[in-house]
Amino acid sequence: MASPIPATRTAVPPWMPRPASRGSASQLAVLQKGSSKESFSDFYEGLSEEAGKALQKIEHTVSFPAGAIIFMEGHPARGVYILRQGRAKLLTTNSDGRTMILKIATPGEALGLNSVITGKPYDLTAEILEPAELAFIPRADFFRCITEHGDACMHFASLLSRDCHLAYDLVRSIGLCHSVPERLARFLLEWSTNGSVTDGVVRVKLALTHEEIAQLIGTSRETVTRTLSEFKKQRAIELNGSTLVLRNKPALESLVAA
């Protein structure tokens, strides 16, 4: 029951996670920060070695196809998911199908942490954007583990603090700056922080549909299309395929400052 099921991208029923591997030795590599870029809101980053190991013994990894729903707003919180590979969007939907994306999660990130801690149902929906791999830690095990490892708790408190902070930022953005151009510019600038600088301009994969951008900044798909072309016309940005090039970053920044 509850909210309508968001459209998926694949014909395959994606809801069921497909088991991939059981966590243990193989996962430990992550502690050595072998893999992807180290986001500093990383689930394991900064955790003590014992606590980390304990958790990794519990977790077990599953993969999901694009479009899969990991968990859904309103459903009981079974446990925490840690995104290992791929990206996911955290969103909320209201009764008439309108959707707002709160955040695009990247590898390392914990999903559903706050719901697991309060014990209330998930307050957001997590949907996979591109084929992904996640580690799952059941609620009960998670609790057992963090009560045994005192230091871990502090770590998770700080992850939660960051989530709060981010949510406040979002409120500021959608509640305070009323014009779409400003919000879009803000978003592009924020997004491009993950990009690389070549020849003085920032390049970054903008692997999102206009619809998704619209849901991130709280506007309609059409308005995103129009505002993006406006930016292109003003030579502030350029779009080669799905690569975004910030031709004139200051121009965007001036929109935000206003």
Added chain:
Amino acid sequence: MASPIPATRTAVPPWMPRPASRGSASQLAVLQKGSSKESFSDFYEGLSEEAGKALQKIEHTVSFPAGAIIFMEGHPARGVYILRQGRAKLLTTNSDGRTMILKIATPGEALGLNSVITGKPYDLTAEILEPAELAFIPRADFFRCITEHGDACMHFASLLSRDCHLAYDLVRSIGLCHSVPERLARFLLEWSTNGSVTDGVVRVKLALTHEEIAQLIGTSRETVTRTLSEFKKQRAIELNGSTLVLRNKPALESLVAA
């Protein structure tokens, strides 16, 4: 630098807290839940006795007049404040003076917790609404205390989780339901949960200005005035002085459901 100083309500310069008492025996009464209503996001509620006592030994109480700023967005996080008496608003302001209220804090509530934990500057401003008394716990002491008392950390993690949840609710509200009547109805219903039921109708002190309501639901003062009169005309609500009476609760609920 930083944001403009919000207007205050008193002629007296309210910025400086006036010391009132040093926490110790007198404060312990709170543990016995002697005072006000017990909000379940209460700072001390659910904390172990030792941890509670330890914290209360550290804290020291200050009073503030209405309009006082406890801390300001962007300023370094000195410590946590616990609201003992009175109410405070947590708000954020953007460069052109527009303000959004995230929450009205009531006694028991912790202010600035997430910033203290991340160690970043306060991400919100806290302003006193009516003469209030607060307990202050300096950041360093707070940390010392929670590392000594493992269980406390879990407690604070759950407070943070609640804050996240609330923030998500707000995003949903301002980002998803586009009509002001709906947001206002939602707000009134939410607000009236603190009210008392007499003769089948809910009565509650709506101790907020239209301006403040506007900043809570993300609209303009004038629109609040107009929408409230609309509600009155439809006999959904009644306003006697600052007492709000929900004459026709279902009517409001139907607006929200849509």
Added chain:
DNA sequence: ATCTGTGCGTGATCTACATCACTGTCTTTT
């Protein structure tokens, strides 16, 4: 008695954006 500040009530405008309704690509499926 007057002045000043703060909050409320209302009318008249103006516009940014949502919404609807298409068309044109480009994948993916079959």
Added chain:
DNA sequence: AAAAGACAGTGATGTAGATCACGCACAGAT
């Protein structure tokens, strides 16, 4: 190869609500 979905681009249109600009009431100061 054909059909079916996704996505993107673009015009026309309507309207909710921001904004400006008042007047009024009431509280505290002096």
